[in-house]
Amino acid sequence: MAAQIVLEAPPKEPPVRPVKIARKRRRGWVFHAVMTPLTLLWVAPMLFVVLIAVRSFDDISARGLAALPDSFDLGGFVTAVGDGGIALALVTSAEVTVPAVVLSLWLASMAAFALSRYRIPGRRAILLTMLAGNLLPPQILLIPVARISESLGIYDSLVGLVAIHVGFGLGFYTFVLHGFMRSIPTEITDAAKIDGAGTVQIYARIIMPLCRPSLAALAALATTWIFNDLIWSITVLRTQAKFPVTAALLNLQGGYVSNWNVVVAAGSILAAIPTAIVFFAFQRHFVSGLLVGSTK
Amino acid sequence: MTVALSAVVRRRVRRRVPWPVWVFLLIPAAVELGWVFWPGINSFYLSLTKWNGLGAPLSVGTKNYTDLFADDVFRQALGNNVIWAIGFGGLSVAGGLALAVALNRPRRGVGIYRSAIYLPMVFSLAVTGLFWRVLYQPDGTINAALGLVGLKSWEHQWLADPNTALYAVLVAAVWRQVGYVMVLYLAGLKGCDPSLDDAAAVDGTTPWQRFRYVVWPQLRGVNTVIFAVTVIDSLRTFDIVWAMTQGGPYHSSELLSTYMFEQGFTFLNLGYASAIAVVIFALAILFIITYLVRATRQED
Numbered sequence: 001m002a003a004q005i006v007l008e009a010p011p012k013e014p015p016v017r018p019v020k021i022a023r024k025r026r027r028g029w030v031f032h033a034v035m036t037p038l039t040l041l042w043v044a045p046m047l048f049v050v051l052i053a054v055r056s057f058d059d060i061s062a063r064g065l066a067a068l069p070d071s072f073d074l075g076g077f078v079t080a081v082g083d084g085g086i087a088l089a090l091v092t093s094a095e096v097t098v099p100a101v102v103l104s105l106w107l108a109s110m111a112a113f114a115l116s117r118y119r120i121p122g123r124r125a126i127l128l129t130m131l132a133g134n135l136l137p138p139q140i141l142l143i144p145v146a147r148i149s150e151s152l153g154i155y156d157s158l159v160g161l162v163a164i165h166v167g168f169g170l171g172f173y174t175f176v177l178h179g180f181m182r183s184i185p186t187e188i189t190d191a192a193k194i195d196g197a198g199t200v201q202i203y204a205r206i207i208m209p210l211c212r213p214s215l216a217a218l219a220a221l222a223t224t225w226i227f228n229d230l231i232w233s234i235t236v237l238r239t240q241a242k243f244p245v246t247a248a249l250l251n252l253q254g255g256y257v258s259n260w261n262v263v264v265a266a267g268s269i270l271a272a273i274p275t276a277i278v279f280f281a282f283q284r285h286f287v288s289g290l291l292v293g294s295t296k
Numbered sequence: 297m298t299v300a301l302s303a304v305v306r307r308r309v310r311r312r313v314p315w316p317v318w319v320f321l322l323i324p325a326a327v328e329l330g331w332v333f334w335p336g337i338n339s340f341y342l343s344l345t346k347w348n349g350l351g352a353p354l355s356v357g358t359k360n361y362t363d364l365f366a367d368d369v370f371r372q373a374l375g376n377n378v379i380w381a382i383g384f385g386g387l388s389v390a391g392g393l394a395l396a397v398a399l400n401r402p403r404r405g406v407g408i409y410r411s412a413i414y415l416p417m418v419f420s421l422a423v424t425g426l427f428w429r430v431l432y433q434p435d436g437t438i439n440a441a442l443g444l445v446g447l448k449s450w451e452h453q454w455l456a457d458p459n460t461a462l463y464a465v466l467v468a469a470v471w472r473q474v475g476y477v478m479v480l481y482l483a484g485l486k487g488c489d490p491s492l493d494d495a496a497a498v499d500g501t502t503p504w505q506r507f508r509y510v511v512w513p514q515l516r517g518v519n520t521v522i523f524a525v526t527v528i529d530s531l532r533t534f535d536i537v538w539a540m541t542q543g544g545p546y547h548s549s550e551l552l553s554t555y556m557f558e559q560g561f562t563f564l565n566l567g568y569a570s571a572i573a574v575v576i577f578a579l580a581i582l583f584i585i586t587y588l589v590r591a592t593r594q595e596d
Contacts, residue, residue, distance in 0.1 A: 235561070272420075
């Protein structure tokens, strides 16, 4: 019905057309007049932080924080990287993020494979329970997790931090991969079975390669989540030298009272660069990752 | 007879699950059980004790909970959390939805606008907090900008004033969240049937009527998800407050999560902190279930 009406509509249109186009053009003008300032407003905070980060300490103390740059100086970055320990912290972040992402996707893909391709009793309940675990407020886990990692001897170690990231993220990744694996037709795996492929081979040689797109989306998302984490790092780690970058940034505040703004602005930019790279490299995956579990 | 038959079938079905599959499932399940569910259960137990981390926890019954409701800081944190959920949720949904509707149809420049608005999503909440903390400095950009547009009287020590600290943090959080909500709504709008919209347009409806009566009802699923996710996120919010004010000044920007962290890891009142955590859980569980129900429906 609706389609019919649409089909009938065009013949009626020509007489009105000039007016309509003019109105459209005017609306286009209004659209940009509203959106351009709004977008600039959105970008402005980032821009101003960059402008502060590249000013020299003297410039800041002489002319105030809000003045436009009169100098170009990477002293803030140098201090943040060196004395501030941000370089070391970035390395730590990588040391945590890479194994945590790989391990959680690997374990999640195994669970998703089992739950989506085999008639395991209660598989839906298991899946939803795992997803529920990821939705819990971390606060309810903090104290016991600190205790448990202490009793396992991995408190204040990066191993402990990786472990909790893997455990906490698993449910969500499993849920997403399960949805994808279910959509792979059974004929493909049946054919492999007839050709004598075992369970492990079907997982490794057939299902995993087919899952590459959703694995990429999840990897992009998981990387930013784990890299950006703060609460688990400050819960599981005590030694400040072992802090990943987000936690290390918050510790900058003590040391640089006079130049705090410049050093922190520079440090924050450095901490944001890796996730920004992931975002731009995987932009399409990233957005589809955000949408996961939201709509259909 | 049928019972026997179904038993045979069931056995055959069960036999069809090869043993490596069980290993595949049990290892991840054990990891999640050990790192999520077991600690979660422990918090419930700890919330009924008094414990500073040394020796054995001392059972005190429900004393922690009765103490909580007599604790002014806790009540303030709870109230702040309500403000936070409404402000953070309301503003980011209103902004995200408006932007999604405005940027839904392809035209020139839409891609740039969209990217700019969801770019803050890539920054961590802690980095977002630090960015804004720099901008909020007394001699910082925000005050300078206010002076520039003639609102010099509005200049303010945003984060140091108990009356404004919470809202100052809220603005920073909304700045980051709007892009995310916009992306979710853009996906929701893509799922709407365009022929319905066209049909209504031909029938002479106004754009507002079309949005309200044609598009909005089709967004019900997205709305449920966004609602649940936003409330769960509000209850979890920690990083951005911790980076900007640590709950201060005078607990004016305290949320349940920051108060819990302070009690647990600064004062080592582990039992009391666990009780706060249980309250957070109790508030979140309804929305977690909403999300799960929605997820189940999607699975079908």
